[in-house]
Amino acid sequence: MRVLTWNLWGRYGPWQRRREAIAATLTEVGPDVCGLQEVWGTHGQNLAADLAERLGMHWCWAIAGQTSAGHDDDLFIGNAILSRWPIAGHTEVPLPTGDPGEGRVALHGRIDTPHGALPMFTTHLTYRPGGSQVRLPQVRRLATLVAEEAANCAYPPVVTGDLNAEPDSDELRLLGGLLTAPAVPGLVLVDAWRYADPADPGFTWDRRNGYQADTVLPDSRIDYVLVGLPRDGRGRVRSARLAGTTPVDEVWPSDHFAVVTDLQS
Template sequence: MRVLSWNLWWRFGDWQRRRHAIRTVLAETAPDLCGLQEVWADPDENLAGWLAAELGMHWAWGPTANAQQWQARTGDDSAQFGTALLSRWPLAAVAVEELPAAPGRTVLAATVEAPYARIPFFTAHLAATAYASAARLEQVDRIRELVAARPSDSHPPVVTGDFNAEPDSDEMRALGGDKTAPRTAPGLILMDAWRFADPGDEGLTWNRRNPHVAAAPEPSMRIDYVRVGLRYDLEAGRVESVRLAGTEPVAGVWPSDHFAVVAELREPPT
């Protein structure tokens, strides 16, 4: 099973051309599950719905109730901002929640009705800026609670997102629960899929090689993730490999300011 996480950079830059570049990358990558952040919708269209129709996938949308800060940056008060899930299989029990400590950040959850398992699937977009670690800690605490509240006997949870935090940060250590004592949901381990990558690949998803990032003041970083619950009793969901996608322009257009993370997870034998 192929899982992708990608921040789509909302309606910034040449977003009308970028949407087609995003579609091309997704079509070539052919994920089974997508967790998407910075997804737009307007009165006429939803980017997630359009992508789902183009790719033949199911979809769910989780708008924030606090889109004003994003609208102010583009001068368009008609566009909504949120997270989205795309799935090869139907989605059930869809729920969106505003995350604490910073307005405009959401977590979207659903249960994927795959033929071999019911998969708890999440995507989230955490507070940005280098000084927002305390806010992100509160946010990952809540995400862990939500993941623990949606157990499955047949598949570990899959958590995707732009967490705006590097792997050694307090908030990512707290989210994982394997490198420090978790503040919520003890016993839940959410492994970083990138730990199964080539050790020489830093997996920089916010990369100054991308001209949209080169204009920003931050260095290159790994801030986007696929996280998978650790289950010793299941073959399904074990990480086989991981890589980046969307790392080059498409027909001269960079799809986003972030690169996507793509993880291959084991399916049970048939």
């Protein structure tokens, strides 16, 4: 089972050409399930719907809020799940921000795979250098959702997203439950990148990216696939790698690189 997570950068930059580059990259990777962030939608169009149609996948989407990209009042941003198998149901939960002008949401989709239910989650935590005090309550709310929805499923939970936090941060330690007491007792989520090539730092926010030439932030690994402990062998991490790391027809797909993880099904 191939899982991908990717922040698609809304409708910024050359977004029409980027949409084609994103679709081409996803076609090449061939994911079974995707967790996508900064997915734009209007009352007449939706990037998740467009990608799902091109790839022959099912989809669900949760609005986080409006965005000013392109000065379009009819433009929303959110998170999406795409799946090659039917999505039996989905749940969206707002995350605390402390700022009425900022919307953050966690999306859960119950994927009806041939081997049983897969509890899939995706989210996008607050972007703010030094903003751990905002993200920690978000992590706790996310962990509660994961624990509630992942019970009695054939697969362990798969949590994807742009968490805007480094691997050794308090946010990841709480979600992991390996280096500190987990956010929810008994909930352990393994960072799939620990199964990647040890020589690859896995930077998903990277100055190699054509949109990052002027960033003041250092190269960082802030996008994740986190997986619960295997259930009867299902969900065991086999590998992890990056995708979207090169331009497509001279266009970078997004300002983030994607993370691709293969799991035992």
